[in-house]
Amino acid sequence: xxxxxxxxxxxxxxxxxxxxxxxxxxxxxxxxxxxxxxxxxxxxxxxxxxxxxxxxxxxxxxxxxxxxxxxxxxxxxxxxxxxxxxxxxxxxxxxxxxxxxxxxxxxxxxxxxxxxxxxxxxxxxxxxxxxxxxxxxxxxxxxxxxxxxxxxxxxxxxxxxxxxxxxxxxxxxxxxxxxxxxxxxxxxxxxxxxxxxxxxxxxxxxxxxxxxxxxxxxxxxxxxxxxxxxxxxxxxxxxxxxxxxxxxxxxxxxxxxxxxxx
Ligand code: 5RP
Numbered sequence: 001x002x003x004x005x006x007x008x009x010x011x012x013x014x015x016x017x018x019x020x021x022x023x024x025x026x027x028x029x030x031x032x033x034x035x036x037x038x039x040x041x042x043x044x045x046x047x048x049x050x051x052x053x054x055x056x057x058x059x060x061x062x063x064x065x066x067x068x069x070x071x072x073x074x075x076x077x078x079x080x081x082x083x084x085x086x087x088x089x090x091x092x093x094x095x096x097x098x099x100x101x102x103x104x105x106x107x108x109x110x111x112x113x114x115x116x117x118x119x120x121x122x123x124x125x126x127x128x129x130x131x132x133x134x135x136x137x138x139x140x141x142x143x144x145x146x147x148x149x150x151x152x153x154x155x156x157x158x159x160x161x162x163x164x165x166x167x168x169x170x171x172x173x174x175x176x177x178x179x180x181x182x183x184x185x186x187x188x189x190x191x192x193x194x195x196x197x198x199x200x201x202x203x204x205x206x207x208x209x210x211x212x213x214x215x216x217x218x219x220x221x222x223x224x225x226x227x228x229x230x231x232x233x234x235x236x237x238x239x240x241x242x243x244x245x246x247x248x249x250x251x252x253x254x255x256x257x258x259x260x261x262x
Contacts, residue, residue, distance in 0.1 A: 007229025009035075011126035012090075014248040015227030016040035018235065019088045019124045020047060022223075025054045028081045030114040031068055032089025033061040033107035036124050040088050045071025058084060060114050061107040062182050084118040091123045091217075092137040094130060094224055098123070098238045099198050103140030103215030106172065106181050112213055115220050122223045130226065134198050135164065138189035140172070140215040141205055148178070148186050151210030155188060158204050163196035185212055 005013065016039035023029055023044060031041055041064060047053040049072050057073040058081050059065035068075050078084075089111055093101040100123060102108050115121045143151045152169055159167045168191040172179045178186045195201055195216075202216040226234040231250045236243045 008126050008128070010231070010250060011227035011229045012036040012124070013039045013227070014231055014233050014250065015124040015126065015225045016088075017043050017248050018227075018233040018246060019122050019225050020044045022086060022088070022120075022122060023047070023053065023055060027055050027085040028076075028083070029055050029057050030084045030087025030089070030118050030121075031057045031059045031064050031073070032087065032111060032124075033059075033064045034090040034105040036090035036126070037064065037088070038067060040124060041067050041073065042071055045073050048072050056081060058114055060087075060089065060110040061105070064107075078114060078117060082117075084114065085120070087115045087118040087121045089115060089121065089123060091125050091129055091221075091224075092215075093134050094123060094125060094221070095132065095134050097218075098221040098224055098236075099134060099219075100217035100221055101134050101137050101139055101215050102217055103142070103187065104137065106140070106179060106187055108140055108215040109142045109181065109183050109185070109213045112217060112220070115217065120223070121217075121221045122225060123221045124225050124227065127226050127228055133194050133196070134216070135166075135192040135195035138170075138191045139195070139201075141188050141190060142181060142183070142185045142212040142214075143188055143210050144212060145178075145180075145184070145186055147210055148188075151208060152188055154208045154210070155190070155205065158208065159190070159192075162201055162204065164190075164201070165193035166191045183212070 092104040172187040
């Protein structure tokens with residue numbers, strides 16, 4: 001089965017596998033959303049079932065909640081958990097400061113709330129997600145449905161004075177209708193190509209009425225674990241200023257592969 005995985009899926013798997021080593025019994029863990037995070041949830045479920053690891057998970061989307069329950073991770077809400085020890089999530093892009101673009105999987109709002117309510121955030125990603133400057137991946141912004149076209153126009157207006165390379169804004173669709181997030185909002189994607197000042201942009205976007213949250217995660221991520229297709233993982237810790245490589249034995253059990261939801 002492992003031989004059927006593409007190098008990119010192997011990279012995602014090994015990053016996820018290394019990240020769950022950071023989880024200890026008794027922890028409250030934020031569970032991210034997306035294909036890399038789904039590997040992590042499966043690896044964590046394996047530790048719960050096989051090692052008797054005692055944790056509770058706070059999912060960042062309905063689909064992660066469903067997967068967590070399937071693999072045996074006890075799920076609680078953020079309000080029940082109140083504060084988390086650790087969140088592990090994927091990202092669409094990360095830069096050298098571990099600033100992120102997230103929301104490609106439409107879950108940025110819950111992801112940002114959960115990561116912010118955690119002592120530590122670990123991002124797991126394949127090497128292709130690392131960029132010198134954020135913006136190649138369209139920046140998702142969650143907006144409320146009421147007056148969404150006006151909100152989109154206001155976003156376009158503020159982009160005129162921002163130091164970015166592209167300014168197209170598109171609403172994310174699900175077939176013929178706008179995609180609806182778990183929080184019953186819409187998403188617009190900002191095709192900026194290059195974001196010179198992510199911190200400024202994040203602040204400006206969040207001041208527009210109708211904008212709920214943007215997909216720039218700044219000063220939230222502590223550690224990034226970069227997976228490579230050959231089984232290597234690079235662990236980069238922004239607070240410690242350290243980086244080291246490990247190797248993950250690529251021998252996932254059959255259970256890990258059953259019906260990945262993402
Ligand atoms: C979901 C996210 C994901 O973490 C991001 O899109 C990365 O996804 P994947 O691991 O599938 O590449 O932000 O909202």
